[in-house]
Amino acid sequence: MRLKWQSREIFSSSNCQDNEMSLATRIRQEVANNREHIIALAQNLIRVPSFSGDSEGLSEIAEITSAEMKHMGFSVELVEAQKGLTNVIGKLQDSQDAPCILFNGHVDVVPVTDEENWVLAPFSATVRDSRIYGRGACDMKGGLTAMLAAPRIVRSLFHNMKFNIILAATVDEEIGGFTGLKYVVEQGLKADMAIVCEPTDLSIVNICKGLLWLKLTTRGKSAHGGMPENGINAIYKMAKILTLLEHHDFKQAPHPVLGRPTINVGSIKGGQKPNIVPDSCQADIDIRYLPTQDHLTIITELKNLIADLGESDPQIEAELEMIRYRSSLEIKKDSTIIQTILAGANDIIGREPGFMGMISPADSEYLVRAGIPAVMYGPGHDSLCHTTNEWIAIDDILEATCIYAAIILRSHGLESYSDSC
Numbered sequence: 001m002r003l004k005w006q007s008r009e010i011f012s013s014s015n016c017q018d019n020e021m022s023l024a025t026r027i028r029q030e031v032a033n034n035r036e037h038i039i040a041l042a043q044n045l046i047r048v049p050s051f052s053g054d055s056e057g058l059s060e061i062a063e064i065t066s067a068e069m070k071h072m073g074f075s076v077e078l079v080e081a082q083k084g085l086t087n088v089i090g091k092l093q094d095s096q097d098a099p100c101i102l103f104n105g106h107v108d109v110v111p112v113t114d115e116e117n118w119v120l121a122p123f124s125a126t127v128r129d130s131r132i133y134g135r136g137a138c139d140m141k142g143g144l145t146a147m148l149a150a151p152r153i154v155r156s157l158f159h160n161m162k163f164n165i166i167l168a169a170t171v172d173e174e175i176g177g178f179t180g181l182k183y184v185v186e187q188g189l190k191a192d193m194a195i196v197c198e199p200t201d202l203s204i205v206n207i208c209k210g211l212l213w214l215k216l217t218t219r220g221k222s223a224h225g226g227m228p229e230n231g232i233n234a235i236y237k238m239a240k241i242l243t244l245l246e247h248h249d250f251k252q253a254p255h256p257v258l259g260r261p262t263i264n265v266g267s268i269k270g271g272q273k274p275n276i277v278p279d280s281c282q283a284d285i286d287i288r289y290l291p292t293q294d295h296l297t298i299i300t301e302l303k304n305l306i307a308d309l310g311e312s313d314p315q316i317e318a319e320l321e322m323i324r325y326r327s328s329l330e331i332k333k334d335s336t337i338i339q340t341i342l343a344g345a346n347d348i349i350g351r352e353p354g355f356m357g358m359i360s361p362a363d364s365e366y367l368v369r370a371g372i373p374a375v376m377y378g379p380g381h382d383s384l385c386h387t388t389n390e391w392i393a394i395d396d397i398l399e400a401t402c403i404y405a406a407i408i409l410r411s412h413g414l415e416s417y418s419d420s421c
C-alpha cells in the first residue's frame with residue numbers, strides 16, 4: 001500500500017476537537033500519562049528469569065504478555081511447540097482496509113554466568129539514573145515493552161479507529177528460534193509487514209549477513225606416537241585445510257554496508273594423548289555471508305577446495321556437515337514497511353532514522369522467508385546485549401513507544417485516523 005499522506009499532514013489534526021495540538025504532541029502526552037505503567041511493565045518483564053528453553057520462566061512471562069494484550073482487547077492465542085515454551089500471539093483485526101502490521105519481540109534471555117560481577121542483582125530490574133538494569137533489559141525486554149505499550153497509546157487516542165495489528169511475543173530466539181518464531185510462522189502466521197523490536201538504537205536494520213555453521217571432520221589412522229610414520233595424523237590434515245580456509249577468498253565484491261564475507265574457526269577437538277597418532281579431528285566453523293551468496297553454494301565451494309587439496313595429499317579424508325544456517329536478507333528502502341517506519345519516526349522526532357547492517361538476521365529471517373517483509377528496529381544499544389550489568393534507558397523505551405504508535409497510525413492510513421480522532 002502506498003501511503004497517501006505527507007508527513008506534515010499527520011501533525012495537523014484539523015478534524016479533531018483539539019486542532020491546536022500536533023499528533024506527535026498528543027502521542028507524547030499519552031505516553032507520558034502512561035509512563036508509570038510502561039516502566040512497571042518493563043520491570044515486571046525483566047524480573048522474570050526467562051532463559052531460553054526454560055518452561056518455567058517462559059510460562060511466567062507468557063502470563064504477563066498475554067494479560068497485557070487481552071487488556072488492550074487483543075484476541076490471544078498461545079502457540080507451543082513444546083509444553084511451557086509459550087509463544088503469545090495477540091491479534092487485533094477489526095479493520096479489513098489497512099494492511100496488517102506485526103510487531104515481534106523475543107521474551108527469552110541468555111544466562112547469567114557471572115552474577116558476582118553484577119552491581120545490581122540481574123533480575124531485580126532496579127531503576128537507577130533513569131535506566132532499568134537487568135539481564136534482558138536491552139535484549140530485548142525494552143523493545144518488548146514498547147511494542148506492548150504502543151497499541152495502548154493509539155487505542156486511547158483513537159477510540160473509534162479500527163486496527164489491524166498483530167503482536168508476537170516469542171520464545172527461544174537466543175537459541176535459534178526453532179520453537180519460537182520459526183514454529184509460529186510454520187503454524188501459519190500471516191501479516192503484510194513486520195518490525196522485529198530488537199535493540200538497534202532505533203536505526204533500521206534492513207540488511208543482514210547470512211550465517212552458516214559447519215562441522216569439519218578429518219579422519220586419519222591411529223598408531224603409536226613414537227612411530228607416526230605408521231599412522232595418518234588427522235590433526236595435521238585438519239591444519240592443512242584450516243590454513244586454506246584462513247586465506248580463502250570468496251571472490252565477492254565488498255558489500256557497501258556489510259563489507260566482506262567472513263570465516264571463523266571457533267573450536268577444535270582432536271586426539272587423546274601425546275603418544276597416540278590421532279585418527280580424528282573436528283573443527284566448528286562460522287561463516288557470515290553476503291546477500292549475493294547462498295549457503296549451499298558456499299558448502300560446495302569449500303568441498304571443492306578440500307577436494308583440490310586432496311590431489312596434492314591423497315591421505316586427506318574430510319567431511320563437511322552443515323549444523324545450521326540463517327538466510328541473509330535485504331529489504332528494499334522503498335518497501336512499505338521501511339517507508340512506514342520512516343514516516344512514523346519522522347512524525348515523532350522530526351527526522352528520518354538511519355540504516356544499519358547486521359551480522360545476523362536473528363528471527364526476522366523466519367518472517368522474510370515466509371514472505372513477510374521484516375526489519376529490525378528497536379530501542380537500546382546492541383553493544384549492551386548479553387553484557388554484565390545490562391541496562392536500557394527509560395527514555396529509549398518511551399521514545400520507541402511513541403514511534404511505534406505513530407508507525408501503527410501511519411500503517412492504517414490518514415482517512416481512518418482523521419475520521420476517528
Ligand SMILES: [Zn+2]
Nearest residue numbers: 139140173198
Ligand atoms: Zn535479541
